[in-house]
Each structure stands twice: as structure tokens, then as C-alpha cells.
Amino acid sequence: MSGMERIKSSRQSGGWRRCRAGGLKRREALTGWAFVLPELTGFSIFTFFSVGYSFYISLTKYELLSPPVFVGIKNYARIFRDTKFFKYLGNTIYFVIGLVPTVLVISMLLAIVINRKTKILTNIYRSALFLPCITSTVAISLVWIWILNPDIGIINMILRAVGVQNPPRWLESVFWAKPALIVMRIWQMSGYYMMIFLAGLQAIPDSLYEAAEIDGASRRQRTFYITVPMLSNTTFVVAIMLIIESFNIFEAVFVMTEGRPLGSTNTLMYYIYQLGFQNYNMGYASAVAWIFFLIILGITLVQYRFRREIIV
Amino acid sequence: MTEKILAPTHSSMLNYYTKHKLLSFVYHLIMIALSFTMAYPFVWAVMSSFKTSGQMFAGNPLTLIPRPFTLINYERTLELLPFGMFMRNSLVLSLAIPALMILFSSLCAYGLSRLEFRGRNFIFMLFVSTMMVPSHVTLIPNYLIVSRLGWIDSYVSLFVNAIFTGVNAFNIFFFRQFFMSIPKDLEQAAIIDGCSFAGVYFRIILPNSKPAIATVAILSFRTVWNSFLWPMLVINSFEKMTVTVGLQYYRGAVDNSAQVLAGVTLAIIPVILVFLAFQKYFINSTINSGFGGT
Numbered sequence: 001m002s003g004m005e006r007i008k009s010s011r012q013s014g015g016w017r018r019c020r021a022g023g024l025k026r027r028e029a030l031t032g033w034a035f036v037l038p039e040l041t042g043f044s045i046f047t048f049f050s051v052g053y054s055f056y057i058s059l060t061k062y063e064l065l066s067p068p069v070f071v072g073i074k075n076y077a078r079i080f081r082d083t084k085f086f087k088y089l090g091n092t093i094y095f096v097i098g099l100v101p102t103v104l105v106i107s108m109l110l111a112i113v114i115n116r117k118t119k120i121l122t123n124i125y126r127s128a129l130f131l132p133c134i135t136s137t138v139a140i141s142l143v144w145i146w147i148l149n150p151d152i153g154i155i156n157m158i159l160r161a162v163g164v165q166n167p168p169r170w171l172e173s174v175f176w177a178k179p180a181l182i183v184m185r186i187w188q189m190s191g192y193y194m195m196i197f198l199a200g201l202q203a204i205p206d207s208l209y210e211a212a213e214i215d216g217a218s219r220r221q222r223t224f225y226i227t228v229p230m231l232s233n234t235t236f237v238v239a240i241m242l243i244i245e246s247f248n249i250f251e252a253v254f255v256m257t258e259g260r261p262l263g264s265t266n267t268l269m270y271y272i273y274q275l276g277f278q279n280y281n282m283g284y285a286s287a288v289a290w291i292f293f294l295i296i297l298g299i300t301l302v303q304y305r306f307r308r309e310i311i312v
Numbered sequence: 313m314t315e316k317i318l319a320p321t322h323s324s325m326l327n328y329y330t331k332h333k334l335l336s337f338v339y340h341l342i343m344i345a346l347s348f349t350m351a352y353p354f355v356w357a358v359m360s361s362f363k364t365s366g367q368m369f370a371g372n373p374l375t376l377i378p379r380p381f382t383l384i385n386y387e388r389t390l391e392l393l394p395f396g397m398f399m400r401n402s403l404v405l406s407l408a409i410p411a412l413m414i415l416f417s418s419l420c421a422y423g424l425s426r427l428e429f430r431g432r433n434f435i436f437m438l439f440v441s442t443m444m445v446p447s448h449v450t451l452i453p454n455y456l457i458v459s460r461l462g463w464i465d466s467y468v469s470l471f472v473n474a475i476f477t478g479v480n481a482f483n484i485f486f487f488r489q490f491f492m493s494i495p496k497d498l499e500q501a502a503i504i505d506g507c508s509f510a511g512v513y514f515r516i517i518l519p520n521s522k523p524a525i526a527t528v529a530i531l532s533f534r535t536v537w538n539s540f541l542w543p544m545l546v547i548n549s550f551e552k553m554t555v556t557v558g559l560q561y562y563r564g565a566v567d568n569s570a571q572v573l574a575g576v577t578l579a580i581i582p583v584i585l586v587f588l589a590f591q592k593y594f595i596n597s598t599i600n601s602g603f604g605g606t
Binding site: 025028029030031032033034035036038039040042043045046047048049050051053054057113114121124125127128129130131132134135136137138139140142143144146147152153154157158187191244247248250251254255269272273276277282285286289290292293296297300 | 339340343344346347348349350351353354356357360368369372373374416417419420422423424427428429430432435438439442444445446447448449450451452453454455456457472473475476477478480481484508509510513534537538540541545555556559560563572573575576579580583584587588591
């Protein structure tokens, strides 16, 4: 009612003519830019410029107190002679290989098992499994230092109780420190990815299961021939997220080991932090960051290619 | 298998029933054990924060009951560092930063999803591509930019690094997806009625996007409350410190004795309370974050 009146009145005042196609389009375009600009401006500085600036710094010798000096690809050349870099790259890959398949399988398994009609108990399980990933890694790492304590920690207490004579010294041992961190991260990350798999499960139509049941498929067959293949897209997304998260392992290392013992838990992310903010070697730290970025990017692109081949 | 087929129907039914019961029992047994394992570190940390150092170092770590019960860890913690202030800072930031993140990203997403202009898709692709840039690439340059601008030890640096980096690019992507699912008829009717585009955004788009806003708000709350590296680098004074950074300093000061657990408890309890209160939304928000479906 009021709409009609308004159209009438605007027609009388000439407003309708002014808002003809061309004018309206221009107004729309201007408004569009007005909506996008605040975010775009900030992004231009703190992301787009920042990425370029990072590359520029990686080509300089820059130690914060004196202005940057252009040195070309010297920093990149130095990386290839840096044994620490390769050691820490190896550690990082160790973490990725230790974490990605385990968390992927555990979280998918948990999601499939827990995906039942909502009951109180199931809800409690779900919350308990989700709990570790909502709390800060810093806080929970401090708790895990106690749990992994070789003398008075819970884990070794239990190991001794079941008859292990000399349980591992965990965070103090060159050999066991990495597995210890991996166990802690599996405990922390699985719940989150379980939730993502649960979301994927909701999208599988019930009719598939009904048809399979009529055809006499067992529960196991239904899981392997319907659920797992139908989850392939979710699995792909989870794999990418997991790989990136595992490559970026930082806070647990920072709080629990600081890269010790003998650099056996030092990762590239922690190395970048050490170079940049403990040695104030911004140029070299940026070069390492860029090489690290290219490695992750390369792996992600390979994954995309791999996936296309599977599906098409 | 053959035995089963040969057996009388009555007993095979019984068999099936008991087998089902047994499986369900085993399932619950395993899940209870698992849930217990997941929750145990939290329970242990909270209970142990009331233990004396003597019990921590000499007693059985599996005992949960503090004997004797003591508040000394909390007294020392609050004496040494202003944890109340840290918690207030974290709380204010974890509400204010997500609010601005939502405002900026949803405005941008509205422009990118509903208004036609040249270069729109290019800009969208530009934003989406930054989701691939890991935060460690922008860490050093942003630190340099922020210090050049004189924003060290200022909350401004915490705001800009959250609102204008890859995290918020994900929110733009998420909001855009959601806005595209809102029927266009509503807005067209409003525009014919003389409503401006800004009016459409505030009166139609935002009120219809409550689930999306809740999802982003909850995920961002968690990210901001738990964020560590950036606040540690840019915030120096104790008056402005957040809980996670304060905890790290505190840990250095007391060398991870039993007192640390009092600090840990103070840092994790608020998030756990928020989680338990908004549990349904928390879990739904993870499910909604665009990775479900196909």
C-alpha cells in the first residue's frame, strides 16, 4: 500500500526518472565500492603490501637497529648452506607425517562411530572430545609438561604400573620428545576434525543406506562402500587443513620444549621466530619464511592436482 | 554362520538381541574411557591447583583429591601478577575484536555478493587467495609496519592484525556464501519502497544472518582468546597483557611449579564456561563453517 504510494509520489517528483537503469547502476557500483573499501584498504596494507614487503626484506640484511641493506639473493643462498634449516625442516616433516594420517584416521573413525541419533550420552562424548581444541595451546601445554614428566608424571606412572622398567624420559629425550609432542597434539586436534567429519556425514543422504540395507549390505560394508567414499570431499579439506596446521606447529614447541633437546623438536615456524625476534635477523628470517611458504604452497597445489585425477 | 542359520529362529533372535546389547555396551565402555582421557588433563589441572607443592612432587599424580586443600597457589598467583586484569583485557578484546571483524567482513561480503560493479569478482578472488598465505609470512613485515606507526604496546595493532589478514578473509568468504542464500525478493521490495543499500544491509541482511554471525562470533572468540604469538610480540606492558601471554610470563617467573596450575585454571575456566553455556552453538558453528556438505 505504502509502496504504491511511494512509487506514485516519486514518479511525480521526478525521482523515478532519475533512478533509471543507468543512474541506478552507477549508484549501485559506487555503493558497492563503499561497502568493500574499508576492508580492502586495511587489507592492502596488512596483507597485500605486507606480503610484498616480506619478500623485499628477504632480499636485505636487516637487523632492526640499522636500516636494511639490499643484498640480493644472498639470504636464499645461505639457506642452502644452513644445516639447521634442513634439520628443522626434517623435524617439521616428522611432525607432519606423525600427525596428519593419525589425526585423519582417528577423527574420521570417531565421527563415524559417534554419528548416532542424539542421546544424552553421545552428547557428553561429543563435548568431551571437543573440549581440548577450544582451550589455548599455551595453557594446556603447561598441563602436559606435568603429565609427561618422566619422574612424577601420570603417563610414566601408568607405564611403571603395567611393568615397563625404564619408561621413556619424554621431553628430555632426543628420541622421545617428538613422539611426546605428537601425542599431545593428537589429543588436542582430533576433536576439531571429528566435528568437521560429522558435518560431512550429515550431508550423506539416508536413501543410500536404506538401499544398501535392502540389498543386504552389512554394517561394515555400508561403512566402507558408502560412508568413506562419500566423505572424500571432506577428507580432502581436512587433509589440507591438517597439513597446514601441522606444518605451523609452534605454540606447543614454544611452551613445552623451546626446540630442545639438542634442537630435536625445533620446527621451521619456531626457527623463524628465533631468527626474527631473538636474533633480530629480519632479512634471513623472511627468506626462511618464504621458502617455507613455497613448500606449503607446493604441497597444497600437488594435492589439488592429485584430487582432480582421482575424481575426473 | 551355518550354525546361526540352522539354529531355531527363537534363539537366533535372542542371539541377535544379546549381541546388539553387548556391542552397545562395548561402545559405551570405550567412549566413556575415551571421554575420560580427553577430560582428564583439565580435571587434573583444576584439582591440582588446590594441592600443596609437597603433594605435587611426592604424592601419587593419579590422586585427584587435594590433601590438604590449599588456596596458597591462587594467593601467590594473584600476588605476583594481576591475573584479574589479564582476564578483563582478554575478555574485552575477545568481544571487541570479533565484533569489528564481523562488521568489516560482512559489509565487504554484502558488497561482493549483492551489488554489481566492475572488478567485483577480481576483488573477491584477491581476498580468497590470501587465505592461502600463512600468518608467518606477514608476521615480520606487520611487526615492522606496526612499530613504524608507533602502535607497539597498543591494542590497535591487535585489531588490525585480526581484521585485515587471512582470518577475516575466511569470514568474508563465509558471509558471502551465506548472503547468497538469502532470497533477493526481500531486498528488491525494500529498494522499491525507497530503502537505501545501507538500509537493506542493516534492516534485511543482518537480521536474516543471525546463524552466520553467531558462527563467526564464536569461532573468532576462541581464536582471539587463545591467540598468543602476535600479542606476545606487540604488547609489552602488564596492564595491557592478555591471559595467554601473561601465563607465559608467569610460567617463566615461577618455573612451572604447582602454582602455574592456578594460572592455567584461571586461563582455561572462562573458555570452558563459555563452551558449556553455548555448547550447542559451538559445535554447530564448527559444523557450519563451510566444510560440511559436499
